[in-house]
Amino acid sequence: MPELPEVETVVRGLRDTIIGQTIARVSSDWDNSFPNSDQSVADYLIGATIERISRRGKIIRIDLDSGWALLVHLKMTGQLVYDLDRFPDSTTRVILTFDDQTKLYFNDQRKFGWMRLIDQALISSFDGIQRLGPEPLSDRFTWEVLRERAVRHARSSIKATLLNQTVLAGMGNIYTDEALFLAKVHPARLTGSLSEAEFRRIHQSIRQVLQHSIDLGGSSRQNYLMVDGSKGDYLDEPYVYGRQGQPCRVCDSR
DNA sequence: CAACGCGCCTGCTAGC
DNA sequence: TGCTAGCAGGCGCGTT
Structure with a gap:
């Protein structure tokens, strides 16, 4: 189950692979895995370019140049993998396809995890983030x-x-x-x-x-x-x- | 407010 | 051998 070190490792891997990529398409096979409306997807995801990637607790934040962001929680069985031949499979919930036709797969066998689009201005008040305690590896965590x-x-x-x-x-x-x-x-x-x-x-x-x-x-x-x-x-x-x-x-x- | 029970999910496995 | 109940477990929610 992904905890802080696993999520941090994923974030570092994403930085190496998808920063600067522009999103061409998104598809999802399970509404709870990607609950956003078609309208917000069209307005803030399609055509947006990935600018920055960070982590708060176990939540991954992918900032887009549209002013919105993708938040991802892997929960128990989530994976974010880039352009691997063995995916998609039966666990693939969301596929982001980039302009160069490479893909980022959000796989989640047990469907506890989620990926969602959110206005960057609303992230600090987002329930799963607002109440989080300090980062254990920060200097402020004494x-x-x-x-x-x-x-x-x-x-x-x-x-x-x-x-x-x-x-x-x-x-x-x-x-x-x-x-x-x-x-x-x-x-x-x-x-x-x-x-x-x-x-x-x-x-x-x-x-x-x-x-x-x-x-x-x-x-x-x-x-x-x-x-x-x-x-x-x-x-x-x-x-x-x-x-x-x-x-x-x-x-x-x- | 803290503490706790439940539901969300799928696939593996112990027990019949 | 094949079936099923139990379990795994983060976390939001409702209840105590």
Whole structure:
């Protein structure tokens, strides 16, 4: 499932391939995957050129020279891949065709994800973005910021708190498990019971696992693919995620 | 407000 | 062997 490192990897891949491309056509096989009206597509997408690509939490933002943007959330099984022979397939929900006839495929087996057109002026108030917590790899994300935002959820487990996108943006199941393991904090611990030292360790571990995974191109446990169709390497070496019953990588027990 | 349960989806799999 | 119930899981929404 794409989390922050996977989404960041996709963003970097898109920058290398589709900036400067002009959109000639769009097609979609599922309304929830691409909910915009034909009118907004005609007015703000067709004929528009891609100017910039960025990320906020797990949401990808593709800015167009029409003043609008495409936002994409990959949710569980989404992929954005560029001009690969093996697509489209039964999971392809949206196809953007560019002026040079190359294509960007938005594939999403389970249809939880979406791609939508939005006026750039409305993005900061868009519900899925407005309430997002800080970016964990930014300088402004200190351990004090983490603690201050987390303790509002004192009676939730620390795992549930870290998964809450309004506390911090971009964590999912894999990296939450990994970060808590490295910080030596049990995921079921109540957020309100954690010490300053534990918050410091969790903060450090979050940044460490996210940066390490970005360096390796993300995880590919389920459906995640990079823009060029290749897989990331992080899950070749997880500490805990998907390793139930296997030997501990630190002490060899169990 | 926080916390929690549900629904959205498809495909894999454990259990019969 | 073939069927089905259960599960995976981010996140918006309604309810408590």
